[in-house]
Amino acid sequence: MNTYTIALAGNPNTGKSTLFNTLTGLRQHTGNWAGKTVVKAEGEFVHNSSSFRIIDLPGTYSLYSNSADEETARDYIIFEQPDVTIVVLDATSLERNLNLALQVLEMTHRVVVCINLMDEAEKLGIDIDLAAISRKLGVPVAAISARSRQGIPPLLDLVEKVAAGILVPQPLMVRYSDETERQLAELEPQVRCILGTRFPSRWVALRLLDGDENLLSSIKARMNEEGIRPEQEVVSYGRTACH
Amino acid sequence: MVFRMVSYGIALSDAKMGSRIRLNRIDIQGVMRRRLLDLGFVPGNVVEVIQKSPLGDPTAYRISGTTIALRKEESSLIYGELEGEDAE
Amino acid sequence: MAAPLATNSPDPLDSLLEAARSAAHGTAIRDGIVSDIYRTSREICSDAVKVRDKQKLAGTHKLDKVLTSKLWGFPIMLAILGAIFWITIAGANVPSGWIADFFGIIEGYLTAGFQALHAPAWLHGILVLGFFRGTSWVISVMLPPMLIFFPIFALLENFGYLPRVAFNMDRLFKKSGGHGKQALTMSMGFGCNAAAIMSTRIIESPRERMLAILTNNFVPCNGRWPTLILLSSLFMAVGAVGGLHTFVTAMVVMGIVMFGIAVTLTVSWVLSKTALRGVPTHYTLELPPYRRPQMFKTILLATRDKSWNVLKRAVIVAAPAGILTWILGNIMISGTSILAHIAAFFDPFAHMIGLDGYIIMAFVLGLPANEIVLPILLMGYMSSGAMVDADGLDNIKDLFLQHGWTWLTALNMMLFSLLHYPCGTTLFNIYKETKSTKWTVLSAVIPLVIAITVTFITAQVFRALGWV
Numbered sequence: 017m018n019t020y021t022i023a024l025a026g027n028p029n030t031g032k033s034t035l036f037n038t039l040t041g042l043r044q045h046t047g048n049w050a051g052k053t054v055v056k057a058e059g060e061f062v063h064n065s066s067s068f069r070i071i072d073l074p075g076t077y078s079l080y081s082n083s084a085d086e087e088t089a090r091d092y093i094i095f096e097q098p099d100v101t102i103v104v105l106d107a108t109s110l111e112r113n114l115n116l117a118l119q120v121l122e123m124t125h126r127v128v129v130c131i132n133l134m135d136e137a138e139k140l141g142i143d144i145d146l147a148a149i150s151r152k153l154g155v156p157v158a159a160i161s162a163r164s165r166q167g168i169p170p171l172l173d174l175v176e177k178v179a180a181g182i183l184v185p186q187p188l189m190v191r192y193s194d195e196t197e198r199q200l201a202e203l204e205p206q207v208r209c210i211l212g213t214r215f216p217s218r219w220v221a222l223r224l225l226d227g228d229e230n231l232l233s234s235i236k237a238r239m240n241e242e243g244i245r246p247e248q249e250v251v252s253y254g255r256t257a258c259h
Numbered sequence: 260m261v262f263r264m265v266s267y268g269i270a271l272s273d274a275k276m277g278s279r280i281r282l283n284r285i286d287i288q289g290v291m292r293r294r295l296l297d298l299g300f301v302p303g304n305v306v307e308v309i310q311k312s313p314l315g316d317p318t319a320y321r322i323s324g325t326t327i328a329l330r331k332e333e334s335s336l337i338y339g340e341l342e343g344e345d346a347e
Numbered sequence: 348m349a350a351p352l353a354t355n356s357p358d359p360l361d362s363l364l365e366a367a368r369s370a371a372h373g374t375a376i377r378d379g380i381v382s383d384i385y386r387t388s389r390e391i392c393s394d395a396v397k398v399r400d401k402q403k404l405a406g407t408h409k410l411d412k413v414l415t416s417k418l419w420g421f422p423i424m425l426a427i428l429g430a431i432f433w434i435t436i437a438g439a440n441v442p443s444g445w446i447a448d449f450f451g452i453i454e455g456y457l458t459a460g461f462q463a464l465h466a467p468a469w470l471h472g473i474l475v476l477g478f479f480r481g482t483s484w485v486i487s488v489m490l491p492p493m494l495i496f497f498p499i500f501a502l503l504e505n506f507g508y509l510p511r512v513a514f515n516m517d518r519l520f521k522k523s524g525g526h527g528k529q530a531l532t533m534s535m536g537f538g539c540n541a542a543a544i545m546s547t548r549i550i551e552s553p554r555e556r557m558l559a560i561l562t563n564n565f566v567p568c569n570g571r572w573p574t575l576i577l578l579s580s581l582f583m584a585v586g587a588v589g590g591l592h593t594f595v596t597a598m599v600v601m602g603i604v605m606f607g608i609a610v611t612l613t614v615s616w617v618l619s620k621t622a623l624r625g626v627p628t629h630y631t632l633e634l635p636p637y638r639r640p641q642m643f644k645t646i647l648l649a650t651r652d653k654s655w656n657v658l659k660r661a662v663i664v665a666a667p668a669g670i671l672t673w674i675l676g677n678i679m680i681s682g683t684s685i686l687a688h689i690a691a692f693f694d695p696f697a698h699m700i701g702l703d704g705y706i707i708m709a710f711v712l713g714l715p716a717n718e719i720v721l722p723i724l725l726m727g728y729m730s731s732g733a734m735v736d737a738d739g740l741d742n743i744k745d746l747f748l749q750h751g752w753t754w755l756t757a758l759n760m761m762l763f764s765l766l767h768y769p770c771g772t773t774l775f776n777i778y779k780e781t782k783s784t785k786w787t788v789l790s791a792v793i794p795l796v797i798a799i800t801v802t803f804i805t806a807q808v809f810r811a812l813g814w815v
Contacts, residue, residue, distance in 0.1 A: 028633070029633065029635050077297040078293075078297040078381075080293060080297070080377075082290055082294060083551055084548075085548075108636055109323065109324035109325040110392050111299070111323040111324045112323040114392065115297070115323075115381075115384050118384050118387055118388065136636065136638055140406070140636065141398060141400035141401075142396060143396070144396055145394070145395040145396070146395075148394055148395035149391060152394070152395070164641075188387075190387045191383070191387075192379065192380060193383065195379075196376055196380070199370045202370050203366060203367055203370045207363065210359045210360065210363050211363075221367070224363070224364070225376055226376055226377055226380060232363065235360065236358070236360050285378075290629075293377060294629070294631060295631070296378065296381040297381065298631060298633075299385060301378070301381050301385045302382055303382060303386065304385060304389075309408055309411070310408070310412060310415060312415060312420070312517060313415060313416060313418075313420030313515050314515070314517075315518065316517070316521075317517050317518075317630070317632070319514065323385070324392075325633060325635075326408075326636075327634070328514050328631070328633075328634060329631060330517070330521065330527075330629075330630050332629070333631075
């Protein structure tokens with residue numbers, strides 16, 4: 017039996033913990049306010065012929081490491097590299113929630129977007145065209161109501177397919193201003209050259225351009241820990257040999 | 260600071276209940292600026308003023324499909340142009 | 348490739364950093380990045396999301412127009428709090444009696460069993476009168492109110508009311524130098540202060556988080572509700588009968604809670620002017636749409652969680668405490684039990700603050716968990732010669748009266764319970780979260796000083812006025 021690791025990411029109060037409870041049969045406390053879950057929770061479940069280890073990341077508004085929570089969530093996705101990251105979105109506030117989904121798509125292509133609270137959206141008179149969203153994002157999208165356990169099996173089918181590599185998402189990359197794109201084009205090859213393909217180079221380049229220097233120290237610490245050395249063809253005057 | 264001959268319109272804190280403001284400037288720096296950006300307070304986005312707290316402050320704003328409360332300290336540093344009722 | 352990195356060559360990662368800095372030309376691009384992401388989000392939503400009916404979306408706002416309105420915001424908040432207390436008190440009385448009766452019958456059988464086996468008296472004492480009675484006490488007094496209070500509270504929480512409380516009260520917290528989200532961590536404190544300490548992580552500013560940690564125990568927790576409810580029902584609502592009695596009891600409990608909130612704000616204010624000086628940091632609070640809670644599931648889960656919690660604490664903490672209390676109450680030194688010696692030691696001090704030595708001793712021994720303060724007190728009283736069968740509420744009152752209780756004793760015990768140092772688990776969590784011995788000690792000392800001061804003042808003032 018295949019064992020996969022999946023992470024739940026999403027804004028605070030999107031029902032991640034409810035989904036986590038539904039999947040694992042565990043009982044994290046849930047409540048209708050932002051910040052209810054402060055501790056990372058972990059559980060396990062089986063679906064079809066695969067078993068899954070699932071991690072409920074802290075709910076965050078972004079993954080730019082403005083806070084300890086955001087750093088935890090970011091580090092998990094970047095360093096632990098779960099087989100699938102489920103981005104849980106609140107159907108009643110998709111616009112704000114997609115902000116986070118787009119950030120995750122820059123970090124990994126193995127994403128399933130899960131739109132939760134469909135029942136609430138229905139009540140509020142919000143219609144969501146799932147196919148359109150899936151087409152635009154380039155990743156599979158499932159609609160669920162975690163509280164009433166609706167839509168869970170189709171979601172897990174998608175998760176399993178992405179985990180097994182049967183489904184390979186082609187995520188949308190946000191296009192930034194010409195200036196930023198030019199800078200990215202300059203920096204990304206160097207990132208790829210030094211860090212290899214282990215990390216998403218466009219994302220790392222973007223973070224570096226944004227001045228997120230502690231990301232590099234995290235990467236450095238991580239590489240030391242794993243005994244991996246960055247690209248070592250360093251010539252004596254200190255420039256990397258790859259171009 | 261570069262001086263620009265642009266009107267920044269009104270601060271969120273001065274906007275009437277129910278009015279809609281298209282944001283054009285956020286005069287806050289550091290972590291709070293980044294937090295506000297994450298919540299959707301980005302130039303170009305439209306904010307609707309919803310409701311004051313019973314004690315007069317904070318005020319709830321509708322932005323990107325969510326409701327966020329801000330204190331006067333912050334909302335007085337976020338500027339935008341008044342939008343017409345039907346503008347989207 | 349396998350050659351070790353020359354130690355004096357620059358780290359490739361550092362050179363990457365250099366490259367990034369030069370590429371960015373030192374400009375801040377975060378605004379642009381986030382704006383572009385939001386623009387993309389908006390484009391996706393404008394195509395894929397249709398709002399059929401704007402009126403429906405306005406429903407949450409309409410409700411907020413009432414629940415957070417200038418006129419109704421606070422009255423509704425108070426009414427909801429009062430109603431929860433009223434329902435809890437009205438509903439808990441009868442089942443509490445049933446459970447106590449049930450355990451009383453079991454105790455009778457156990458005693459008969461011990462006699463049939465010719466077990467020594469001390470074994471019966473420790474196991475039945477100590478262990479069993481201590482445990483059954485916690486369960487019968489604690490379980491029913493908790494099983495009513497927490498499901499109702501969970502319903503409110505799932506409905507989305509808590510952020511509105513934080514929204515309504517923010518101005519007060521700002522004035523006292525605290526964070527608006529302190530209202531949320533306080534709400535968690537109603538359940539358990541130890542858990543609430545963890546929930547203060549939602550406050551990012553270390554200074555304001557510390558304020559929330561240091562003041563959290565002024566919100567009565569799980570372990571203290573029953574003490575407050577029992578004492579106000581026995582002593583504060585005398586004279587009122589029937590429905591009015593329940594109402595008065597609920598109002599007294601609510602008064603105590605309001606006083607706790609007032610103390611929280613005052614202590615926050617003083618600390619933020621002294622040891623934790625600083626300006627309030629920035630604040631954003633999300634007000635999620637109201638959601639209709641799943642009645643059945645929420646009630647079931649809250650009930651199961653709380654009953655498990657109470658039972659666990661009863662066995663883990665109350666049981667050994669029951670045994671210890673029994674031993675202390677039955678080992679005699681020069682004709683008096685150790686318990687009585689300790690009580691006599693605390694007595695003069697206790698009298699100054701309107702309590703007695705047994706009460707102080709119960710609070711001292713109750714450090715591991717607030718749940719056991721009342722049982723220890725009762726066992727202490729019972730071991731001191733008063734032969735009372737403590738399985739009915741009236742009998743408990745008789746027991747208290749025999750030990751010279753007045754309404755002032757009850758009031759001060761409630762105040763002391765509300766204000767005194769947090770329980771052992773909470774202190775442990777405070778240490779874990781702050782990593783500071785100094786603040787952990789302060790988080791016990793500050794409340795203790797306040798508890799002693801307040802009860803001293805009430806005792807002295809009411810006695811001077813001749814009210815007692």
